[in-house]
Amino acid sequence: MTELLVKNACVIDPLRGINAETMDIAILDGKIVEEVSDAAEVIDARGMLTLPGGVDSHTHICGTKVNFGRYMSPEDMRAGRTPRQGPLHATSGYSVPTTYGNSYRYSVMGYTTLLEGAMAPLEARHTHEEFVYTPLQDTMANTLFDGNWGIMEAIRDGDTKRVAAIIAWTLRAVKGFGVKLTNPGGTEAWQWGKNVSCIRDPVPYFEVTPAEIIRSIVEANELLGLPHSVHLHCNNLGTPGNYSCTLGSLGLIPDLNEKRQTLYATHVQFHAYGGSDWKDFCSKSEPIARFVDMRPQIVMDMGQVMFGRTTTMTADGPMEFNLYRLHHEKWSNHDVELETGSGIIPVIYRRKNLVNSIMWAIGLELALLTKSPWQCLLTTDNPNGAPFVKYPEIIGLLMSKKYRDAEFATIHPDTEARVPLPAIERELDWYEIAVMTRAGQAKALGIQDLGKGHLGPGADADVAIYPIRMDEVDPSAEYQKVIDAFSRTEYTIKRGRVVARRGECLVDGSNATFWVSPKVSEAYDMGKDPDFIEKFDRYYTVRMRNYPVQEEYLNRNRCIETEARI
């Protein structure tokens, strides 16, 4: 039995409506409890800002694509190298660090739960292997269904229940958490070197449209009762004028779930572009934010771009090829049979580049223009917009108009005419930041009932104590103090244990992986479906029996069983 008592914590816990109350947090064996005995170890938080452990609901940290980003980037690895020290392993890398590098750096920033944004089912085992070496965070993986042959055939046949059944079988097999659609239909078209331009373009051969894929899979997701909603990377990422496609996609979504959104639209910054080409490129954050304000069924994340060097990686293969044609830098692509694909290129976002400057502004605008922080979460689509170590700076920008203006003065001068940012006065407060970095993320992922994103009794004892006192700092003026505080916690507590202190990790942890297992009726068990089995055997190059990820790959196994309505 291990007991820990955090005293004098100034807590913001949005899921419980707590805003800056000074209180004690009692922890017993890794869980938050009402009280602990006098024998408990005591940490005095001395009024410091104390939040539930950070949750990142969209990041790329583990798996085939991420590792290929590392593999092809020895120059990136020259930054961020640390030696093995005590219980800590060596790390390397800046934009695509090693698993230990990711884990330690996230931990120092107070993050305790991460969702890998895109896992190809066929290569899921790889993601899970890397999760084990991401020891200081609990993990879960969005599973890609954007180009799944079986699903597209079922959609063509109008059989949503079969769509749900295939998703159920696959999630269980690959130990996936949520349903991810990356450029739906586009990844299949890309296996012919083609793409779909928006939601009404039919996918070659399968003759279904992205709109049909999105709608049908959203319905299937709810039939399965999954904790998370469908997680959508819209078609047409990164092209001028794509905001109308984004609005069209969001407009497809009915409100089907009382507890959470029905659609999670990811890295919307990359999908909020106006203009008809790069010459008249401009921000369309306003119509997007207004649209989302009116629809509780939508949650989005920012996908903020920050200036500097990074590596872009996504399942959206055709988009990466277009980027390659612009930059003519190195380019990797990896198509996955019957399922999806991915692409990777390194990029540098420059202040002196007009397009990059506009992109930077759009992400901030989305966060500032969307009324409810629960509907626009803080991400960079790590590492696509920037490595996650930039989060503290983004928090600073959102909390301080002064900081934004100072930054704005350093970017391309023509930006002003293309974006609404300079006119936006709003400065987010501590509570809103807490929503956007943990509470809102946990709610959107549907894991608050599993003890994530809040500090109520029964929750996982994941706590971040930041070395800053809200009553002593004016974030609007003293934004550097805010950035410093969010860069390194005073304490990061994971499962009831102090894992990081003042910028140093202390222990080699042990992660848990969350995955879902929907219970479906016998008739919808694809493992017994003759047609499914036959096609699997003929067209996959892996035997169906060797496809599922064995439980040996899960370090701490957190299976979420759901009751499916099929």
Added chain:
Amino acid sequence: MIVKDAVCPFCGCLCDDIEVEVEDDRVVAVTNACELGTTKFMGEKRMKSPILRDGDRWKDITYDEAVQYAADMLLSAERPLLYGWSGTHGEAQCVGVHMAELVRGVIDNTSSVCHGPSILAIQEVGHPGCTLGVVKNRADLVIYWGSNPIDAHPRHLSRYTRYAEGFFLENAFRDRKVIVVDVRKTETASIADEFVRIKPGGDYAVLSALRAIVQGKTDTIPRTVAGVAREQLIRVANLCKSAKFGAVYFGLGLTMTRGKYKNIRNAIELVSELSRHTKFTISAMRGHYNVYGSNEVNTWMTGYPFGIDYSRGIAFYNPGETTAVDILARKECDAALIVGSDPAAHFPRKCLEHLADIPVVQLDPYPNATTAFCNVQIPVAVTGIDAEGTAYRMDGVPIRTRKVLSTDYPSDREVLSRMYALMREALER
């Protein structure tokens, strides 16, 4: 007993449809595997117990003694080399990386003498690739360049290309064209629709010429390039551009000849160029069944796929300097741990001369050429036969190998974990 869907631990194809018949803890029959795989499953000449070289004779020792010997050897070395890793499962490779980090040694795998140059090329220009099933289902043009699957990857043709059925190909055998580019007229060349014979050392020039021709700049190209007529180059370029889906599979014919990784870089740049016209992919014919896994494990744990030097605590990577052949030939290590490979059979003699001068411990199920240079050899279970664990296919698809029979041999992971634990204990003391 018949074990179905067993995974073949021989080459990078990692075929997972093997049926293995086991009687009395012996493999008695193997179905579906090629000759290479069958022989490996049926292999029987295992080393019985750990051995220690004692002057000019061999003496049996216990596993405890052998593990202690290895731990002491690595801890006292100033620059130990931990080499091999392609012939074992990923879980063992992970322990290997932790060991290298702990003792501040150099960890390298067999890709340095296999597809290491391909990795160097990918690090310069990236890699447009795909899984094998994408090619099987779509490709109407397959190019084998400096690779000879009939000898090295015997089922590649039947599972993924020439003789495979494909979802989008009505009559795959008829509709799929195969081009072979090589300096030898191999057996693979004889089943090709088009054979391009190149003068040795001429791959780079031919690839450059094709890139120019694909861009329409044919005039500059001389009448013959490395023994290939310009007309044939134009024909090949046209075949590529008119394909719906083209796939290049290259082998050691590109990685081992002059220019090394620059050959592969050029091939990748040709494919990137072709991607502007149609769909094209390129992939390496990886040799050992889990050499790619070793690259993957090293990459997520150290940041680099092979040739990682932890002498200074942080990871340093520079193939040509931190790779096994260079280190041994230059006598730059003072101890070696060999796992899952046989450098004495595959390295130039000068490297072996240094192995003879330094303490060497090897984990391997069989007596092999490296045994002759060992101070200690520890027999282990064979992954995919009497041990299970993760392997990565040549296209990056991870598959868990099955255990088809039970023996008393410990797995690589078990032996290495014991070594690692001993070393941690010693260092913490």
Added chain:
Amino acid sequence: MKVTLALKPAARSFIPIEAESIVPKNFLDGTDLPVWRGNRELRLDEVFSVSVEGDADRTEDVEVVLSGETFRLKRVGEYMDGGRVTILGDIGMHCGNFMSGGTIEVRGNADGWLGREMAGGTIVCRGDAADYCAAGYRGGRKGMTGGTVEVFGRAGDFLAENIAGGTVIVHGDAGDMPGAEMRGGTLVVHGDCRRPGANMKGGSCYVYGTAQGMLPTFRKIGTVQHEGHTLIRFAGDIANRGKGNLFVKAYEYLD
């Protein structure tokens, strides 16, 4: 100030010594510097006999002289920004990496990666330079961006690979693929070499001898006079939409 470092003969002489601390600037604060032999950290005076004559306030006034069997000594002069380093014998890999100023003179031969990613200053090598002289690092980023490297002997393979600026002169022959991926700067090879300028897209490469295995993707433009040589001028590499200039005295295709 003159600092003389005489390498002591060592029992385990085959383990390389990494000595990035040996740059003139560091000796302004004394000689208490670390070097590494494999994974062991040693003091400078455990490895060298150290003697110092005179003193200096400015890096420019520091000269470091290295003697002994220094061919396994790596990273000497890394990040050097001024002063002078003289190596009486051979020098190990990575001498003058990232150098931005000052002068390094190698009286003997230099091992691989001499002047890797160099940005300024001067390196003179009286003997031969091995592979990757004045080249870049793995991953294809820019190689040399400024400064001068002059080699009086021969150079190995991949000379000035990825060069983007500065000047490299080799008086003897060069190996395979000098100036590969060249994108700027100037490379001059007085002797013969193989496959110069592969995939180049900028800069100028001069070969006063014969280019063997000449690549087929260079377009002949005419002849020019250069420093008393009549050279054939090519544009290329057209495989890479290149705009580089390659000048050779003579060439042979692998046809």
Added chain:
Amino acid sequence: MTFLMITGRTVNQGVTVENKTSAEYAAETSTCFMHEFDMLELGLDDGDTIRVTGPCGEVVMRASASVEVETGTVFVPYGPYANHIVAAGTRSTGMPDFKSHDVEIEPTDEEPKTVYELMEDLGGLAYDR
């Protein structure tokens, strides 16, 4: 006569590679595949022994006629015999020139050594249990 020696994989090398102490492995990896014209010129019959001299020494192999190689080129399966004469230089890439060595070939009366004899020549100790 001078030849370009190329090394590479063969099925037989692969089949015997996990059994390096076997006569079959030694036989396969000590085979030098040559064009029959070259063999005629050297007065060689299939299976005759030859001395192959490379930049780092010499080794005895057996000649075997092959239609796959061109004149002036020989092919030897990967293994200890070829490596007995291959130079260790990698041109700083990590990879030796396994496929581009010039070698001298002449007939000989000597027999190829066993794998362990080769290893013992370099300071190893045979394991023969």
